[in-house]
Amino acid sequence: MAKKDTFRIVSRGSDGSLLIRDYPSCDPLVGIHCQIGIDDCSTDLDIRGMPVFRGLIGPMPEGKTIVRYETPEVFEALTKDWANAKPRRRTRRSSAAVAEARAAESAAAS
Structure with missing residues (x-):
């Protein structure tokens, strides 16, 4: 660790x-x-035993060697941003599109 x-x-x-x-x-x-x-009670064992301060949220792990503390305003804003972020959708080709691509490749090869 x-x-x-x-x-x-x-x-x-x-x-x-x-x-x-x-x-x-x-x-x-x-x-x-x-x-x-x-x-x-942290699940990151490196943070157990770190101080807890009045007026700060933390400790939180950030990377391998950083312990992070945030003010309540920052914690609330960053949490709202994180919760409202839309996950990027991966587009997948349909099986018909894959079959068409393979047929075009085989036709071009022959």
Whole structure:
């Protein structure tokens, strides 16, 4: 398992853009935010034992070495975007189209 050694805070700027700050350890976060506990139920075993902060959603895994925390506004907006995203539909050729293509290939070959 990879060691999570980057702590990322994602918040919203005054102009509505996402602000992302990375920290090399959780020590600066403890000074900025109030730690209210530790994570003990994550399915990602590298995140278990990471701090939980008041006013932030997380910890969440992001990649192999990043632990992500989000403000509630960012979490809500990104979750809504993710839920509303339409999955891309794969188009499949019908069996008749496949048979026509094979017949055209065999006719061209002979």
